[in-house]
Amino acid sequence: MSENPLHLAVALDGAGWHPAAWRDPNATPEALFTPGYWTALVQAAERGLLDFATIEDALGLQSDDHISNTDRRTDQVRGRLDAELIAAFTAPLTSRVGLIPTITTTHTEPFHIASALATLDHNSLGRAGWRVQTSVRADEAAHFGRRALPEIRRDTLGTPETDAAVADLFEEAGDSVEVVRRLWDSWEDGTEIRDAETNRFLDRDKLHHIDFSGRFFSVRGPGIVPRPPQGQPLVVALAHARAAYELAARSADVVFTTPRNAAEVPGIVAEVRAAEQAVGRTGAPLRILADVVVSVDEDAAEARDRLRRLDELDEPLRSDAAVVAGSVVELADLLQEWRAASPELDGFRLRPAVLPTDLDAIADGLVPELQRRGAFRSAYDTDSLRERFGLPRPASRYAGENTAEVAR
Amino acid sequence: MSADRKQVILGAYFPGVNHDTVWSDPASGSHIDFSSFEHWARTAERGKLDLLFLAEGLRLRTRGEAIFDQDVVGRPDTFTVLASLAAITEHIGLAGTINSTFNEPYELARKFASLDLLSGGRAAWNVVTSFDAPTGENFRRGGFLDRSQRYERAGETLEAARRLWDSWGSDAVVADQEIGRFLRDERVGDFAVQGNQFDIAGRFSTPRSPQGHPVVLQAGESPAGRDFAAKHSDAIFSRYQQFDEARAFYTDVKARVAKAGRNPDEVKILPSAAVILGDTEAEARDRHADIRSRQVDPFTAIVLAETAWNRDLSDVDPDGPVPDLEPTPDAPKWIKGRAPLTQDAHATAEAWRQLGRSEGLSLRQVVTKVFDRNVFVGTPEFVAEEIDRYVQQEAVDGFILGSHVTPSGLDEVVDRVVPLLQDRGAFRTEYTGTTLRDNLGLEPAEKFGEPGTRRSDSAAS
Ligand SMILES: Cc1cc2nc3c(=O)[nH]c(=O)nc-3n(C[C@H](O)[C@H](O)[C@H](O)COP(=O)(O)O)c2cc1C
8 A cells, every 4th residue: 555545535415416317217316315315325435445425515405506596497406404414314324434514604603513513523433524615605695694695606706796705705614614623622632520529520621712703703612512532523625726725724634626637636736735835734734635526337338328328318517526437447547647646636535426326336346446456445444534534633722721710 | 002091201301411410420421422322212212202302502501700510511412413313213202402592494494304304203393592691602693682582583483494394395306207307396495484583585405304394392481481382382391390380380381272272282291300219119219318419419509509599609508507698680690501590589599598497407408309399209110100190180291201320310210110101001012103293192294385284374473
């Protein structure tokens, strides 16, 4: 195994990433809102020894363009279960695979996010993560009625007004992650002492107000959930451009990127490193994964045919990420080629075009192929998700710091 | 099961944060690890109980300005725990206490619909309003709402949630691969709610769940709280367990339910209760006294008195008389994060003093007595008889059982009392329904505007 082991993850959403995926003969679209469907997917990811599964989510119905308001289409999958609850449901039914729900920072309280993910980490014994996402959609804001967002469309991107609105959402996201991380730290390890001698259940010197105050909100703390097993669950973010790279550099542990081909990989890695420099990131560098939408099969023709059939049913799959259709051997070649293009590309988050078909092909075809090449682990070798990425368990930033309020 | 015998409803609340939980007991385990929740849930389901119940607290308690360090502190997120429990149980209801003051309807409706779908129709929401102003310091909206506004917001939150749940028809998802139609209707999920607290509109994003509307519980005591429950809830979690006060509460609330135009049988009254067993009555009483002395230790006695007095009583001797000091209910809150004990502090103080004088009790003994209100103590036969009597004589519809030990405290109730209730024909031997609503004997939630609707006017009221 190489020094920098390959990371492989899967991105779960609905019936898969192709808008017509639900019409594939092997899809089970009537089951999308049942627990069995999600359990089977997450268990397939674990069978394939994948690092983690992300679960997409939003606080509004899907739309054929994720930044635009609901499109009222009835011919594609619409509707989702809460991703964090799906992750929580699958936690006791799996033992190794990382569980990373998407939670938006724009409308969700950081206090609730911190509690939910700390609990997911407890329930999964150290396998929780958070895919940080902002919501730019005006219709989602109207679901909450607390703020009005200007309607942002592809064709208004880049105007000063939308740039400013998006910059605010990103800044708020950064604040949200900061608050969540502080809340995770606000209980030091070993706060619960159960000292019958002194009749103290906990050592309150190890609890800390976080006293965060920013442009968008303030939060006092401490949290209510004791420090989770990983210390801090893994924070991940998808980024395509400078502002998002900087948010990731400031706030995340892992960044998902979208090179279109091997040639683009070194440039994107360089951009990520430049963003880290620009924001003065300290600590471990971002782990960089490339997102790839895949249609994969033992047989290359079948993989390509599947994609073509779906393209004809709906419209050709468009994606922010590269779309690759081919055999497990071809896909393994491609992944190795991209990694060869930059030693700092840590791995991939594969977005199956069709679920469960492409995930099964990943777990039962691609992974064995990579293992044959000595390019992927043959067993899970770490317990916690952070460890899998070689990231140390962070110490609480407050450790050793006494509260101002020690008087009894 | 005999047809004419009223069936007892039994829930179990997780013995977590409060002074009832004796963490120093050698049998006491983690109140955070999922393994504890798993043990508790499997025990309750083995006993065919109706539901699991989690309380809520969104800030750590403080005394003066210091974080409270003596009782069990900290709790995991309710939704996350219930979703994990849904995976390892099959029949039992999953009830979460979630306040309506620091949450938004869209998110809450989605979480409960998701939980109901993931659990196959077992979700329940105990709507509370949060009594505790400093909780606002942890949330964007900050601040707080006074009681009338809190209940207004709770009512509007619940109404909004019901509209969202109703916004998808049960047949909205067709997923017809042949003709390429996923949803039956492009207006699926449309909603608009306007009130004093909310002005929201759009499309709900989670399909209708098996129960349609998760079961709604409520825990509130004031007239406003009781009216809220009478109008909106399927069940009430109360603290009135002594027979006479339980009956009085039952009578009062069922009358309010009737006045609200609903069938009184449709709102179940479920006080909290703990069970302490012995092979003999004497043994049970000894255990009770021992547990009590550990629950109300000298320091806890002072803290509980401070909750009523709203001032520092560190200098008071817990083994001396109830102090003559006057309460200072209008001072800044001395203990934050604990439900207020009383509406009238001066009257409470005087009542405690009288009790102390007339029975010759110390402060600690008075506190022990005052808080000794929700326990069945005795042999399994006696406790089963009592529980059944309360239900048959219409003082309660059932109980939500706690215990002083996490997580194994429920074991002996399930092993020793439940079978006796079953023998009496007062409790199920198998789950009969598929949803929590079925198991509680509640009517299915019918959809606003759909044929057969019972509560066609309630969404507008
Ligand atoms: C038995 C019982 C249990 C309660 N549990 C909680 C709880 O877990 N979390 C919470 O915030 N409030 C809880 N409350 C408080 C209520 O939500 C409510 O705020 C309080 O009873 C005041 O209600 P009132 O305004 O109707 O008097 C509980 C109340 C009762 C009676």
